[in-house]
Amino acid sequence: MMKSRSTSKLAGFTLLSVACLTIMVGCVIVPGLPSIASALGLPTSASWLVTTPSLGVVLFGPMVGRLIERAGLRRALCIGLFLYGLLGVIGVFLRGPYVVLGDRLLLGGATAIVMSAGTGMISALYEGSARLGMIAKQGMSIELGGVIFLSIGGVLAASGWQFPFLLYLVAWVMLAMVWMFVPDVDLQSDGDAQGQSAPVSAGLKLVFFSASASMILFFTGIIALPLMLGSLELSEAQTGYFLSFISLVAVVAASQMPRVARSIGENQTLVFAFVCYVVAHAIFALSPSILSAVCGGIAMGCGFGFSVPLVNHMTVEQSPVAQRGRHLAYLSMSIFLGQFLSSFIDIVASNTQHVFVTAFILGCFAVATVSITHHRLRARAGSR
Structure with missing residues (x-):
């Protein structure tokens, strides 16, 4: 397994950038939320546009764990980033509460993949104090992402309610970065049997x-x-x-x-x-x-x-190494369940x-x- 000493700075920067997407999923539309909700046909349910992705993370979390175990961390992360960009940006073309909220629910599932696989990649590429330091930087990136994307979302919302949705396409830029800079890793390097239930x-x-x-x-x-x-x-x-x-x-x-x-x-x-x-x-x-x-x-x-x-x-x-993908998915469920329940x-x-x-x-x-x-x-x- 590749360790922290051989992991490039570009790979680390890419994984920290991916972490920003977890908080971005809801915050990019917050500055223009009233006008966005009205345009999409949810004038009295605006808050659900923000909270439904959190519910999606909770509902799809168990499936995300199995996806990571079968597809591997890097491939799962790429799948999640592609779906995140697609499901995020098509929201601008949808109308009506059932279709719009259904899309936001699926976007939550993509977020669960990105969050779990991204942390899993950090855990596989780094070890010891370097791993703890990277996970601390990941937490910093999540919060900085909130500051940055709230600000950019506000500027874009001032130009038109549709424009904040373009920010979801940042996920495709990060998909290209993952493909170019982040090496593949093997979850089974420590000898754990894949799929072993514990x-x-x-x-x-x-x-x-x-x-x-x-x-x-x-x-x-x-x-x-x-x-x-x-x-x-x-x-x-x-x-x-x-x-x-x-x-x-x-x-x-x-x-x-x-x-x-x-x-x-x-x-x-x-x-x-x-x-x-x-x-x-x-x-x-x-x-x-x-x-x-x-x-x-x-x-x-x-x-x-x-x-x-x-x-x-x-x-x-x-x-255990073979169970990390599943446990990180459970963690994602726990985090977003708390966010959802707070409302x-x-x-x-x-x-x-x-x-x-x-x-x-x-x-x-x-x-x-x-x-x-x-x-x-x-x-x-x-x-x-």
């Missing part, structure tokens, strides 16, 4: 839970913050800048994640990430002001930056403050669950 370990189940919980807590804030900031008389543009600021904080936190994980341990870093979420939502709930919003935004960005790249790394480290928080919370209080309680539950479960797993391993 139950998901308790440790991995905790990782998948952590991934879903992190995304619920992060996107709950992203959904509720514009309402809170609007009450503080911030304009839509200023709100956009604030959300971009949170993404930039997450980028910085992700860059420091490997150092923190080596210092205090992976599970302790995960607990710390959830503590950051708890602090953020407590601040948002108790003291709505510009200064407190900035402090809460820093805490929330740290929660994302310390958790999402880490759960990618932990999934790779705890998965339902307002069902149980009657106003913005209650949304933050609900998220605060969920964050405390996540801290307790990760801490207690890790302690039990460690005690069980020590007794053997």
Whole structure:
């Protein structure tokens, strides 16, 4: 198997660029969402255009794992990138809720392939500290992609509702880059039998839970913050800048994640990430002001930056080589399930403050669950 020392910089850059597509799937149409929804025949269901791809990742995740095992990482990634560009751009020609949302659902399936195979390629081409560093950079790329594509999508939406859909064709540019710069790898290099079925370990189940919980807590804030900031008389543009600021904080936190994980341990870093979420939502709930919003935004960005790249790394480290594709697909399902479920928080919370209080309680539950479960797993391993 090719290792990190022989992997070219162009291959690494390509795989980090591919990571941007995971958050791009929904955010490119957000700036022009009202006009896009109206033009496509969904004037009262605009939010479903953003959240349906997340549901698609969850529904198609199991099939994605089997595709990666049968086709291989590089071929699966190429298939995913081709479908991502095709299903994304044809959305501009579709009309009516069933056809449009069906396309967005399939786009989620393509996103699951890209996300799982992309992380799988990193896990196969890098090892040890180099792998952890690349996965941290992958988390940074995801957040930077959100900043970049939100900005470009806004500029394109100002010229016409159709133009943001052109951004999906970036996937075809990346397909060419993968074909030229990323070497093929063999999932079976460590001697694992392809297709060998093994139950998901308790440790991995905790990782998948952590991934879903992190995304619920992060996107709950992203959904509720514009309402809170609007009450503080911030304009839509200023709100956009604030959300971009949170993404930039997450980028910085992700860059420091490997150092923190080596210092205090992976599970302790995960607990710390959830503590950051708890602090953020407590601040948002108790003291709505510009200064407190900035402090809460820093805490929330740290929660994302310390958790999402880490759960990618932990999934790779705890998965047998032949099972990595399947487990990374499960991780993708967990991440996007959390994103999808976050949109339902307002069902149980009657106003913005209650949304933050609900998220605060969920964050405390996540801290307790990760801490207690890790302690039990460690005690069980020590007794053997």
